[in-house]
Amino acid sequence: MIEGGRRVPDQQAPTAPAASRAATAPAPGEAGVPPVKAPIRIVMAGALLTMCLAALDQNIVNTALPRMVGDLGGMAHISWVVTAFLLCSTVTTPLYGKLSDLYGRRKLFFVAILLFLAGSFASGAAQSMGQLIAFRALQGLGAGGLLVLAQAAVGDVVSPRERPRYQGLFTGTFALASVAGPLLGGIITEALSWRWVFYVNLPVGALALGFIAVGLKPRQPGPPRAVDYLGAALLAGATASLLLLLTWGGAEFPWLSLPSGAMLAAVAGLFALFIWRELRAPEPLIRLPLFRNTVFARGVAVGGMMVFAMMGSTVFLPLYFQLVLGMGPAQAGQMLLPQVVGMVLSSVLGGRIVSKLGRNKAFLLAGLGLEAVALASLAVFAWFGAPPAVFLVSMGLLGLGMGMGMPNLTTAVQNAVSHRELGAATGAMTFLRSLGGAVGVAASGTIMSSRLLAASERMGGEVDVAAITEHGVKALEGLTAAQHMAVSDAYRSALTGCFLLSGVVMTAAFLLVLGLPEQTLRDGIEDSKGR
Secondary structure, X not given: OEEOOEEOOOOOOOOHHHHHHHHHOOOOOOOOOOOOOOOHHHHXXXXXXXXXXXXXXXXXXXXXXXXXXXXXXXXXXXXXXXXXXXXXXXXXXXXXXXXXXXXXXXXXXXXXXXXXXHHHHHHXXXXXXXXXXXXXXXXXXXXXXXXXXXXXXXXXXXXXXOHHHHHHHHHHHHHHHHHHHHHHHHHHHHHOOOOHHHHOHHHHHHHHHHHHHHHOOOOXXXXXXXXXXXXXXXXXXXXXXXXXXXXXXXXXXXXXXXXXXXXXXXXXXXXXXXXXXXXXXXOOOOOHHHHHOHHHHHHHHHHHXXXXXXXXXXXXXXXXXXXXXXXXXXXXXXXXXXXXXXXXXHHHHHHHHHHHHOOOHHHHHHHHHHXXXXXXXXXXXXXXXXXXXHHHHXXXXXXXXXXXXXXXXXXXXXXXXXXXXXXXXXXHHHHHHHHHHHHHHHHHHHHHHHHHHHHHHHOOOOOXXXXXXXXXXXXXXXXXXXXXXXXXXXXXXXXXXXXXXXHHHHHHHHHXXXXXXXXXXXXXXXXXXXX
């Protein structure tokens, strides 16, 4: 029977398998033991608020960047306001996952939220661009744990079979917050100040902290266990080098240059040292034998590919709508609404259906398939210059696919590992998703830049096409009709390549999942099946 979110044997006559599980289960207080009878609704409220913090902060700041530069100066370093946050949040995700397995989600939640709120307050009070960048890095150190711990905490109180219902709420919340972020950023900046873009995090974070404090009960301390800080440092160095290469490559120096080669060598060397360390560490950051588990290995890879495809395409969609279809910023934002509606509907309704069936592979395949079709159709429609109404169909299909794919992939990966490694598994998946997004944006940006440069050369340098990317629709003013048409064609060709790349990557992700064995979602939280 199920009691307090976990499976317990009947009291009449324990079977041999039940006795075996009892003999091998961790004793109370050891790592991997979830909180007892945690109030699910309170934990979910705290986790969803935490998800809001993470999703909003990824989007709300961008709208306020011009005002920040106006007040603080430092235009040459403005990209670091985003890059510093991304670097710190990405490199810390695996460490948060592992530490939460050792010491419990509750303590790590406190650390992550308090760091995030401290960074938010300090960013709002920054008096120079250097201070703002440093405080955004501090904010990123906390943000690295928000998504990981929110998803892992649900695994502490909800069985894998019931988890799709709750993961669907996460996807819907993330979708709404992602769309609301730019809008709120503009409203807050206009009505108050760009500083309140950061200050608004304080009441939301305090409320989330209160829910977590009440909902997640403290866990009894277990025996001390070593933490692989050396492995964490090596992984952080490799990840930082890769992200900096993606940020600077093609901008600060050419891709085919000595600095690029040196940074690539550093990435390869540090990752090799990290793997060497993990194979020998007594308590590795990521237990590499986990990758022998087919569902886990393919699941985390597909997670990275999904975000690669999504970020590599959707980040440039507003550019297409404005520079090619001639829309204003508000109308371009409205074009994303079908995607949000589709995500919310399919994630919530699909999660309930999966929980009833106890199997999710069909829904995962359907989600990935819809995303692949939607991304490929965006490439086709862009190439042929289809009218705006046609794009709404693709955006709706994309949202439906994301709503079915993302939460079910998370559930499949968590279901494939034992509960004592839930945090590490979730951290690894979140880490690869972050990397996938960064690589996707860089790859699509490279395609766009190269095609725009070629188009500019064909026009004899009359129009600086690449500069229009920085200044948007305003840069089109003053162009002749012929020049305007040439610019639109250049962007249409460039962004078609981005959409096509995303469609190919998503199709490869679909094929990876196609070969996965079907697994029944477990009814109990602590069942490990000997993994």
